[in-house]
Amino acid sequence: MLQRSHHDMPDEALMQAYAAGDSAAFDLLYARHEAALLRFVRRLLGTRLAAQADEVFQDTWMRIIGARASFDAGRAGWRTWAFTIAHNLAMDRLRTSGREQSLDQAAPEGDDPLDWLQEALDLAHPPADDLAHWRAAGRQLLHCLDALPDAQRAAFLLHHEDGASVEDLAARLGLGFETAKSRLRYALAKLRGCMQHYLTPNGAAR
Incomplete structure (x- = not known):
């Protein structure tokens, strides 16, 4: 059990504690950031390389160790350090891999595109009767994200997933x-253009 401290x-x-031999400190670091790092890697690789996300995620932690x-x-x-490692490994994979996968592939389990849409484009929580519409919008956003050039997708994700400022980027x-x-x-202009139907009053009305 982890010490309360x-x-x-x-x-x-x-x-620093882990580097000094405290394995419990690493366990907590992993627990804190596992989900966010995996989500970041999945979105950066996109559906083209979704099958390689777990491998890049594990490589990230091996590099951290x-x-x-x-x-x-x-x-x-x-x-910042860990997300930069993940970014570099994912971009290396994008540069070297020629494998293509269908853009119709579903989003990874646990990666709710509705939550992604609300957070990424600062949308208020939709009324319950609009959930189906906004879930479709979330799936569309993942398609739009896939269509971005790799470098623009990376900048967008570092900004929205990791909170990087322009100076940090x-x-x-x-x-x-x-x-x-x-x-x-x-990146933002392309995403908003791609999502225009869902971001206008006529498109959002039901």
């Missing part, structure tokens, strides 16, 4: 500020 420790302190001694909390927070992706800003702006 572990639960009060920030991620950075847990990582392997780099435990070199983690420097003074350079980046643990979550620029630093983490090795881009100039204006380039990072434009990449995010183009």
Whole structure:
């Protein structure tokens, strides 16, 4: 059982404790971030490479474990560091894999596109009688996300999944500020255009 003190420790302190040999600290880190990292990897790879998401997710944690001694909390927070590792591994997979999968593939279990739509586009919780409509909209958003260029999808996900600011995006992706800003702006514009039917009063009316 984890010591109670572990639960009060920030991620950075847990990582440092793990590097010093405290395996329980790693267990808590994994429990805190397992779902968010897996969701991020799945969405970044898209339905084309959905079958490889678990492998990239596991590779991310193996990379985190392997780099435990070199983690420097003074350079980046643990979550930023971990999501950057996941981003780099997923982008490597996108660059090297030629496998294609159908865009009709369902979203992974536990990855509710309704929740994704509300969070990503800042929509209020829909009335109960509109749930079917908004679930369809959520599925459409996943299709729209798949259609983005990989670099724009990565910028959008780092911003919305990990909360990265434009400055963070620029630093983490090795881009100039204006380039990072434009990449995010183009991604948002394409997504909103693709989702136009669901974001207009006529489209949303039932």
